[in-house]
Amino acid sequence: MRHQPTEETAKADEAFKRRNWKDAEDSFQRILTRAPEHVEAYLGLAETQAVLGNFTSSVQTLWQAVEICEKTAQIDLGLNIIARILELKPHHELALQKRIDLLFANQRNQEGVAYSRDLAQWFIENDHVDTAIKLLLRSFQLASDDLELTLVLAEAYLTNGQMREATGLFRQVIPHFLEAQDWEKAAGIMRRLSLMDPKDPRNFMEMGELYIKLEKYQEADQQFRAVLRIDLNHRDALLKIAEVSLLRKLFRDASMVYNRLISLSSEDAEAHEGLGMVYKGQGMQADAAKHLLMAGLAYAEKDVKDRAHRCFAAVLEIDPANNIASRQMKILAPGV
Amino acid sequence: MNLPKGTPFMPEGLLLSASDLQSTLNNLMQDQFSGYLRCDLPGSKQGFVFLSRGQMVRAFELSSSGVKLYTPERLFARAGEGAPSASYVMTPAMAEILASSFALENSPAANWRQTLQDGKRTGFVEFSQPFAGTVLYRKGEPVQESMTSAYGELVCGREGLSKLLNEGQPARVLAAEPAELEEKARKAHKDLDAMREVKLKSVSGFFATKDALKVEAELASGWGVNPKGFTLVVETPEGKLIGKLKTIVGSKKAGVMEIPLKIMQEWGASDDQDVWVYPE
Numbered sequence: 001m002r003h004q005p006t007e008e009t010a011k012a013d014e015a016f017k018r019r020n021w022k023d024a025e026d027s028f029q030r031i032l033t034r035a036p037e038h039v040e041a042y043l044g045l046a047e048t049q050a051v052l053g054n055f056t057s058s059v060q061t062l063w064q065a066v067e068i069c070e071k072t073a074q075i076d077l078g079l080n081i082i083a084r085i086l087e088l089k090p091h092h093e094l095a096l097q098k099r100i101d102l103l104f105a106n107q108r109n110q111e112g113v114a115y116s117r118d119l120a121q122w123f124i125e126n127d128h129v130d131t132a133i134k135l136l137l138r139s140f141q142l143a144s145d146d147l148e149l150t151l152v153l154a155e156a157y158l159t160n161g162q163m164r165e166a167t168g169l170f171r172q173v174i175p176h177f178l179e180a181q182d183w184e185k186a187a188g189i190m191r192r193l194s195l196m197d198p199k200d201p202r203n204f205m206e207m208g209e210l211y212i213k214l215e216k217y218q219e220a221d222q223q224f225r226a227v228l229r230i231d232l233n234h235r236d237a238l239l240k241i242a243e244v245s246l247l248r249k250l251f252r253d254a255s256m257v258y259n260r261l262i263s264l265s266s267e268d269a270e271a272h273e274g275l276g277m278v279y280k281g282q283g284m285q286a287d288a289a290k291h292l293l294m295a296g297l298a299y300a301e302k303d304v305k306d307r308a309h310r311c312f313a314a315v316l317e318i319d320p321a322n323n324i325a326s327r328q329m330k331i332l333a334p335g336v
Numbered sequence: 337m338n339l340p341k342g343t344p345f346m347p348e349g350l351l352l353s354a355s356d357l358q359s360t361l362n363n364l365m366q367d368q369f370s371g372y373l374r375c376d377l378p379g380s381k382q383g384f385v386f387l388s389r390g391q392m393v394r395a396f397e398l399s400s401s402g403v404k405l406y407t408p409e410r411l412f413a414r415a416g417e418g419a420p421s422a423s424y425v426m427t428p429a430m431a432e433i434l435a436s437s438f439a440l441e442n443s444p445a446a447n448w449r450q451t452l453q454d455g456k457r458t459g460f461v462e463f464s465q466p467f468a469g470t471v472l473y474r475k476g477e478p479v480q481e482s483m484t485s486a487y488g489e490l491v492c493g494r495e496g497l498s499k500l501l502n503e504g505q506p507a508r509v510l511a512a513e514p515a516e517l518e519e520k521a522r523k524a525h526k527d528l529d530a531m532r533e534v535k536l537k538s539v540s541g542f543f544a545t546k547d548a549l550k551v552e553a554e555l556a557s558g559w560g561v562n563p564k565g566f567t568l569v570v571e572t573p574e575g576k577l578i579g580k581l582k583t584i585v586g587s588k589k590a591g592v593m594e595i596p597l598k599i600m601q602e603w604g605a606s607d608d609q610d611v612w613v614y615p616e
Contacts, residue, residue, distance in 0.1 A: 002347065019351060019418070050346040051356075053363030053373075053423070058345075087343045088425050090484035122482055 001062075001084040003043035008035065012044055024048045037068050039077060059088055066098060075106050091122075100135070104142070113139045117152050124152075129160045147173050151189075163196060174206070183214050194226075201227040201234060208240055217248050233264055242274055254278050269298035273311055280318065289318045293325060305332055339384065339398070339434055340460065340470035340489040342371050342424035351418035358412050360423070365390045370428040372435075375412070375419040383411040383419075386435035388428040393435040394521070397575065403438040404575050405524045407531070410612075414574055426487040429479055433458055433472045439520035440510040448509045449501065452476055459511025463504040471500055475514055530559055530614040533573075537589070538607050540597040550586035550594035551613070559615050567616040570603075579603045580616060 005013045012027035028045035031038055042065035049058035062085050069078030079102060085095040096119050103112035116139040123132035136153040143149055154169035170189050177186040187210055194203035204226040211220035221244045227237035238261050245254035255278045261271035276291035296311030309332050315325040352360065352375065361373055368390035375383045381399040385392065385408045395408045415421075426434075440459045443451060448461060456476035463469055469491035472479040478497055485493030491500055512520075532555060539545070549568055556563045568583040579599075587594045593613065595605070605611070 019353075019356070021356065047347060050423070051350060051352070051360065053346075053360035053367070053369070055345070055364060055367040055369045055425075057367075086484070088345065090481070096483070118483070125482065 001043060001047075001081065003040045003047060005044075006038075006040050008038060009041055009044055012041070012048075016044070016048060021048055021051050025052065037072060039065050039068055039072075039074065042068065043081070055088075059085060059092070062088075063092075063094065066095070070098070070102065075102055078102055097135075104138075109142050113143045113146055113149055117146075117149050120152055120156060124156055124159055129156055132156045133160060147176055158192075158196070167193065167196060178210070183210060186210060187214075199230055201230050201237065204230075205236065205240070208237075208244075212244065212247070217244050220244050221248075235261065235264070235268075239270055239274070242271075246274075246278070251278050251282060267298050267301070269295045269302065269304070269307070272298060273307070276311070276314070280314070285318050289315050289322065292318075293322070296325065296328060300328060300332065308332060339372075339374075339437060340462065341422075342426035342430065342487040342490055344488065345371065345423040345425050346421070348422040349420045350422075352415065352421040353418050354412045354415045357415055357419075357421060358409065360421075361385060361387075361392075361408055361412075364423070365392065369425075370431045371423060371425045372431060373421070373423045375415050375421040377411075377414050377419055378416075383414070385411065386431050388431045388435070393432055394438065396438045405438060405528055406575060407528060410573065410575070424488060426490055427479075427481060427492075429474060430472055430487060430490055430492075433460065433474055433479070436512075436517045436521065437510065438524070439517050440512050443509040443511045445506050445509055448506055452509075452511055455511075455513060457511040458514050458517055459509070461506045461510075462508040463500050464507045465505055466499060466503050467496075469496065469500055471497060473511065527614050531612050532614065533610060533612055534591055534593040536595050536600060536605055536607060536609045536611055537587075537592050538597040538600045539594045544596060545584070545586075545594075546596050546598070547582065548596075549581050549583040549599075551583055552587050552590065552592075553585040556583075556585045561615050568613050569616050570605075571612045573610055573612060575612075578605055578611060583615075 003009070008031050009028070012024050012031060015023035015027050025045065025048045028041050028048060031041040032045065035041070042061050046058045046061040046065070049061060062081050066078050066081050066085070069075070069081060079099060082095045082099045085092050089095070100112050100115050100119065103109070103115065116135050120132040120136045123129065123135065133153070133156045136149065136156055139149055140153055150169050150173050154166045157166035157169065170193055174186055174189055177189070187207065190203060190207045190210060194207060197203060204223045208220045208223035211217070211223060221241060224237045224240045224244065227234045238257050242254045242257040245251070245257065255275055258271045258275035258278065261268050262275065272291045272295035276288045276295055279288035279291060292311045292315045296308045296315065299308035299311060308328070312325040312329050312332070315322050316329065319325070357373065357375060364373065364387055369387050370389055371387060373385045377383050377397065379399065381397050383395070383397050383406070385395040387393065392408060394405065395411050396403050396405045397411060436458060437460070443459070451457070452459070452461070452473050453476045458474050460470050460472045463471070468489070469486065470489050471491055478501065479492055480494060480497060481492040485491070485496050491497060534551070548565070551568070553563060556566070563585040565582055565584055567580055569580050570578040572578060581599065593611070600606070
């Protein structure tokens, strides 16, 4: 980074030109004693120190120039000098932090957040997790909708053993990735969640749902079955296993699952409806009508009128003379 | 052979004298600097001094005819009153790899990645596409760094590396096996450490030795060679070979090497000429 010669630096520049490096260094230093805010003199001094091979002093001089730039509100120049420091010493922590400070102070939040994210990642990799969290929280207050930032913060919490905070943030971003149809990213986070808390069925259920969306039915089936390892009679998981079996055209498996649900609760409307539809598809009309009728009655009992109506209509399609279904349809009719 | 540049530290191309270069080097060493100092020498030659954490790793001269190792002092002596110079910053690992470039060999560009990885080779690969840059390899692995995408021409960020390694076509691949590099470096440094400066003194007459050089006994004992006869390499201070000849002990004057007049004439040398010598 070359300095811009000024009237004040003329003598120092002359010494530099004559290759009297030591004189040039002294001369720049004298200018700074007289005018401690002369940024170009700092840059000239740093340049001369570089020629002399004084690496540490040169970087220190550049840092002093940054402080002057901040004090005199020469932000762009300050950022350029920081960039030069980081070219020479990419891990100069003060410069890395100061760059973020200057960007935020000047409402350049997007850049500030991006640099905070990178720096936090580096802090995490180097076991300075508390510093990373502090840095990220500051950015998070300014850009709580930045998904990547949220993810880095969640990772930081996770590394720090703050599981509740990490889980909360991971859960916060999943719907956004789903909405953006970034399935892979969503699946990645869900996988992390299920690893973090293998006893929470919700993680496996969400993963299963996502795999259904992705039409990866076998993987979906595995996720729902993972719930059964936590709770053998988990109703929602069993229903989903049956649903996936139907999607995979494994009708026998589906009917077995529905039967199991019915054995757990004989008034399970969804299980009866599902089983009835399986039988109907297989041409077992009498069994189909029986289960659809039971489903309809169970729905009616719970006042889920549209579903009840749907089941009774299906019964009447199979057996138009079914009295119970006809009567129930009449009762439901006004409300449906 | 050009060497890739790191991040320029001092302004490139400033004229530095031999004493400037020496003092710059001393300061860089004191400041634990990693990188290299380069000076353009007469005759389209380039001098390089590599530093890793302030330790001088190697100094050599690069020319169209090849590479020759020197001590920094001898290299800088050739800069005279001023040679265009530059210094470049990089990581210690990068400086050490480039310092070994004196012993690297051109590798075929076909299957370069596999060759480097499988052979666990050290060296560098230059690319011009999709962007210009050089990737350094250490023991079969590309050198990667955090918080920066590159040191000058040396690409080391994750993204840039991935692009070059997956999409780039190398313009030049220079590599060698680490064991081979160590052996070459060991041999080269042994020669360098053994180098001594002496003055030539011609001898002639009936009793003078006709077919051998004579050096002080202390010199030969320091080299650990057979004092009754060994081959000595004689070079100019600039590193140019003057000749090689059988040598025995016998010179009585400190810092003086006796040389038969006829051989001195054949070599185009002269009395009182300063030369550098080391056993072959």
